[in-house]
Amino acid sequence: MAASGQPAARAVGLCKAYGSGETAVLALDRVDVEIDGGRFTAIMGPSGSGKSTLMHCLAGLDKPTGGEVYVGDTELSHLGDRALTRLRRDRIGFVFQAFNLLPTLTAEENITLPGDIAGRRTDAAWLRQVVETLNLGDRLRHRPHELSGGQQQRVAVARALAARPQLIFADEPTGNLDSRSGAEVLGFLRRSVDELGQTVVMVTHDPNAASFADLVLFLADGRIVDRLEGPTADAVLERMRRFDVRGGSQVTLPAPDAD
Amino acid sequence: MLKATLRSFLAHKGRLALSMLAVLLSVAFVAGTLMFTDTIGSTFDRLFRSTSADVSITAHNDVAGRNDQNFSGTVPTVPASLIPQVAHIPGVAAVNGRVSMAGIVLTDANNKSIGAIGGAPTIGINWSPGPNSPVDLTSGTAPSGDGQVVVDSDTVSKHHLVLGQQLHVIGATGGFPVRLTGIATFNTTNPGATLVFLDTGTAQRRLLGHEGVFTSVDLTAAKGVTNEQLRDRVAPVVGSAYDVKTAEQTAKDAAQTLGAFLSVIKDALLGFAGIAVLVGVSLILNTFSMLVAQRTRELGLMRALGASREQVNRSVLVEAALLGLMGSTLGLFLGVGLALGLIKLIARGGMVLKGSQLAVHWPTIVAAYAVGIIVTTVSAYLPARRASRISPMAALREADTPGRGAPLRIRAVVGLVVLAVSAGLLVGAATDKDLGQAGILLGGGVLLSLVGLIIIGPLLATPVIRLVGGWFPRVFGPVGTLSQRNALRNPRRTSATASALMIGLALVASLSVVGSSMAASFDAQIDKTIGADLIVQNSTGLPFPNEVGDTVQATPGVGLAVRGQGTRGALVAADGTQQKTVVVGTSPGLDKVVRIEMRNGTVAAGTAPGHAMIGSNYADAHGLHLGSPVTILFQSGRAGTLTVGGIDVTDTNPGGLGDEPVVASSTLRQYVPGALDDIVFVNVAPGADKEQVKSALTTALAKDPQVQVRDQTDYKKLVRGQIDLLLNLVYGLLALAIIIAILGVVNTLALSVIERTREIGLLRAIGLGRAQLRRMVRLEAVVIALFGAVLGLGLGLGWGLAAQRLLAAKGLQSLAIPWSTIIAVVIGAAVVGLLAALGPALRASRLNVLDAIAHE
Structure with missing residues (x-):
């Protein structure tokens, strides 16, 4: 686990374009970002802002078309499929909006699956703690x-x-949940940062969800346009509104990253 | 709506491709079989028509069948004196005496057999071309005198014979040297017989053993006289001792004999085609079920937009019919290829047909389309009905895993009842004394047990897969767990996929049980009955000239040589009723080389001149005792009354003796002059080495390549080889059904991979490597295939066991389970699974992770 204060991941001049030539759409436009270890970071932005693409690039799920991505000290753009798969397996955890679990496995088997795939035995005491939490x-x-x-x-x-x-x-972990269950899940993510020292990056468009984070990064048109420390739901909503007005017409660009 | 159907058909063409392949293969098998057998039929029809004389006269004989040279080497003959009697009948344009004798042997100077191998005969004919002769002399000169021969051009080119070459002909009276003086060419397709033309005198002397006789007298009708008119004029002149037939009758008789044989081949091939069709049905049914399940939403939308239930139903059926139409058309073309392939294949076995004369009759085309279209629409009917029943709302909501959790209780009850009934039938078949009834029970049991197992398959999936795939998690970790659970996810689908494989493997297993039991029983029978050290026999069982037996007797080290003959005949009861049978002749000493259980008298007394040994069943039925007179009608048409000298036990005497009477060779030849030996049993002289005698005999008999010297081990090996050949042939025919079953596994996996795209994306995201993913798909396929193998083997062993018990009365007394075959089937099934998974696994591993996660 990364020590608090050190960047757990960072991107330097990160670009991601879909298509080529005239029809190219720039989803990420020279993004520089650092994800602090041991903190809960939320990435917000309207549809088509590039927030999911940013997350996919940081997580080694998508290949950037320019710039560099580091997870810890590892630069990802030169890694092949095998190394990326191993990186995801050993160093990254995912929570998707829906369809997170394999229907044929029990809850416990789903929980230990990444470790099982790697051929590692999951630390029983830790597992118990996580399950209890x-x-x-x-x-x-x-x-x-x-x-x-x-x-x-x-x-x-x-x-x-x-x-x-x-x-x-x-990635929108509460998108499919009612507000109570959503708050519960977000609470657990929060506790995992506070009590277990985990680093969490969450993509969301829900200001309420973002308010659980330590830091909110605002993305628009493929750039980071703002950041907010110690957010509250109202503060986030207020910022969003501000830049909906500012961003105006450009927000209606075709959305390459389907949320 | 039709437009939507066509669009959807085209959109799913990838998913339908394998179903179409199944239709295509089934149709090709059916069409190919029909074309192939039709081609054989039409080739022989043409041959028979061209070789039949306008009117032919043969000796009338109730006992001997036509073409019966197989027995004793003698044939009914017509005296040459008949020719002047018929020559002056008005309407006779030409008269030809014909000698035609099958079962002769043609060898080169090194005693290597030149004649056709296997089924096609070598026929000796007198060179006497009539006005419409089927052969023309295309080079050299006609044979004249004892040492000259003309051979058909196919044989000449196949064996690279040249004019002037020294050859050797072995006829009924023995071998004689000849020189090739000419080549004759057929003006129709010769399907593989080797024709050896001699001049008339030589043919009579060497092939029939007498001058002045023919096998038939052929008449050519004059212009303006029909064959029927001529026959009606000739018949009263020659009298009832002769059969007078027109060309049409002769050709029809010949075609009938062939037709019976052909229809056996045709039925067998169509039977295997039927199995392939059955497997194809299960594949198509499964495909449409999966497609409909996957398209639940699309069909629901159509319903919501106002399509009626019938329209949805029809759209699925039309899609199926289109599939069937295309599959049938392509299958028909592949059938032509298959028929041509079969023609090539049997050409290597000696039957030559011409691909350019391939017979494509309209019933073949109708059958092809009927099979293709009916099979697909019938198999699509159930899924279509299910599709039309989907309520629009449910469809739009879409249940995640369709088919799961549906009640299986009815299935369990019905399946168990059917299985119980089938088990009852199989046990009945195994224990029933009446063979015909037992056969019906066996057939019913086989069919019902198959149906029962298919019904109950989904319920067996869980326990069986836990059993065969239970070790996967331990060996392959989470990949093993996932593959096993995936296979169990939809038990109906898994079992439908596996049952296709089950059908083929059950047949393989049951036939291998019967085959190896046959070999084992035969071994036991040889041990029990054959006392001879060595046996000299023609590999096809045909008789051979007596010089062979003379050579055997003259070979040093031979102690006792017992020569056997077989002729057709009949046992005539006191009231005149005839029981057709084979009359066996033997030289003295039969009891020293064959173990025969006697009830009364001795073998020696029974086979003394003027005596006969008969079976106990016949003796009891007709109240015969030692010393009673028994009348035997021989193949020559002459009857003799002999004295019963021995009565053997009919039931326990194997080797096919049954109720066949045995007489002394000298007695037999008294009634059937010139009857040839067809077997020589040899006991080596005291002190002589068996192996040495065997090789001495082999050397001494080198000039008669048609006979082989075998000891008991060789004999067992020969029989085993024949059984293996037959089994391999059957396995080859079952291969198509198994290939279609493999396509089914591929299909199921491919569609499962599509269904589980999101899951695969998730697995890849959380760190499952491409190789691991491929392994997961492969293991799932292996599990499904092994499931099919276990069911198939279980079912097949049951069938085999029942069949063996049933046939025990017919001599199949030993049960042998061919473990090597069974292990090979299990390993083969696993390999089949691996092969089937290649494509789907590759496809799964190539999915883009992000696209997969976002997949709907």
Whole structure:
């Protein structure tokens, strides 16, 4: 786990273009960003702002067309599929908006899956702690279809935490949940940072969700346009509104990163 | 709506491709079989028509069948004196005495057999071309005198014979040297017979053993006289001792004999085609089920937009019919290829057909389209009905994994009942004393057990896959766990996929049980019955000239040589009723070389001149005792009354003796002059070494390449080889069904990979490597294939066991389970799984992670 204060990941001059020539769409335009270790960072922005693309590039799921991405000290742009797969497996955890779990595996098997794939035994004491923290003790033997949406997302968070990755990326983790379950999941992400020292990066367009973070980065038209430390929901909403007005017409560009 | 159907058909063409391949292969098999057998039929029809004389006269004989040279080497003959009697009948343009004798041997100067191999005969004919002769002399000169021969051009070119070459002909009376003086060419396709033309006198002497006789007298009708008119004029002149037939009748008789044989081949091939069709049905059914499940939303939308239930139903059926139409058309073309391939293949076995004369009759085309279209629409019907029943709202909401959790209880009950009934039938078949009834029970049991197992398959999937794939998680880790669970995810689909494989493998397993039991039973029978050290026999069982037996007797080290003959005949009861049978002749000492269980008298007394040994069943049925007279009608048409000298036990005497009477060779030849040996049993002299005698005999018999010297081990090996050949042939025919089953596995996997795209994306995102993903798909395929193998082997062993018990009464007394075949099937099934997974696994591993996660 990265020590607090050190960047857990960073991007330098990160560009991502879709298509080529005349029809090229620039999703990320020379983005420089540092993700601090041991903190909860939210990335916000309207549809088509490039926030998902940024996350995918930082997580080694997508290939940038320019610039450099580091996870810890590892530069990703030169890594092949095999090395990227290993990086995701060993150093990154994911929580997606939906379809986070394999339907054929039990909750527990889903949680230990990344470690099992790597051929590592998940530390039992740590697993117990994660499961207790997420309040999943009595759900471990259940299959995903026997769990509620909130429970499923908690299992996904547990899976991300279980392997003790350097970074956890959460892509709209509460997008499919009612507000109570959503708040619960966000609370757990918050606790994983506070109590377990985890680094979390979350993409969201929900100001409420963003208010759980330590830092909010605002993205528009492929650039970071603003940052907000110690956000509240109202403050985030106010900033968003401001730059909806400012960004005006450009926000309606075709959205290459389908949210 | 039709437009939407066509669009959807085209959109899914990738997913339908494998179903179409299944239709195509099934149709090709059916069409190819029909074209192939039709081509054989039409080739022989042309041959028979061209070789039949306008009117031919043959000796009338109730006992001997036509073309019966196989028995004893003698044929009914017509005296030459008949020719002047018929020559002056008005309407006769030409008279030809014909000698035609199958079963002779043609060798080169090194005693290597030149004749056709396998089924096609070598026929000796007198050179006497009539006005419409089927052959023309195309080079050299006609044979004249004892040492000259003309051979057909196909044989000449196949064996690179040259005019003037020294050859050797072995006829009924023995071998004689000849020189090739000419080449004759057929003016129609010769399907592989080797024709050896001698001059008339030589043919009579050497092939029939007498001058002045023919096998038939051929008449040519004068202009303006029909064959029927001529026949009606000739028949009263020659009397009832002769059969007078027109060319049409002769050709029809010949075609009938062939037709019976052809229809056996055709039925067998169509049977295998039927199995392939059955497997194809299960594949198509499965494909359409999956497609409909995947398109639930699309079909729901159509319903929501106002398409009626019938329209949805029809759109699926039209899609299926289109598939069938295309598959049939392509299958028909592939069928032509298949038929041509079969023609090439049997040409290597000695039957020559011309690809350019391929018979494509309209029933073949109708059958091809009927099979293709009916099979696809019928298999698509159930899924189509299910599709039309989807309520629009449910469809738009879309259940995540369709088919899961649907009640299987009815299935369990129905399946168990069907299985119980089939088990009852199989046990009944195994224990029933009446062979015909047992056969029906066996057929019913086989069919019902197959149906039962297919019904109950989904319920067996979980336990069986836990069993065969139980070790996967331990060996392959989470990839193993995932693959095993994926296979169990939709038990119906897994079991439908596996049952296609099950059908083929069940047949392989059951036939291999029967085959190896046959070999084992035969071994036991040889051990029990054959006492001879060595056996000299023609590999096809044909008789051979008596010089062979003379040579054997003269070979040093031979102690006892017992020469056997077989002729057709009949046992005539006191009331005149005839029981057709084979009359066996033997030289003294039969009991020293064959173990025969006697009830009364001795073998020696039974086979003394003027005596006969008969079976106990016949003796009991007709109240015969030692010393009773028994009347035997021989193949020559002459009857003799002999004295019963021995009664053997019919039931326990194997080797096919049954109720066949055995007489002394000298007695037999008294009634059937010139009857040839067809077997010589040899016991080596005391003190002589068996191996040495065997090689001495082999050397001494080198000039008769048609006979082989075998000891008991060789004999067993020969039989085993023949059984293996037959089994391999059957496995080859089952291969198509298995290939279609493999396509089914490929299909299921491919569609599963598409269905699980998001899951695959997730797995890749959280760190599953490409190689691991491929392994996951491969293991799933292996599990499905092994599931099919386990069910198939279980079913097949059951069938095999029942069949063996059933046939025990017919001599299949030993049960042998061919473990090597069974292990090979299991390993083969795993390999099949690996092969089937190649494409889908590659496809899965190439998915873009982000696209996959975002996949709907």
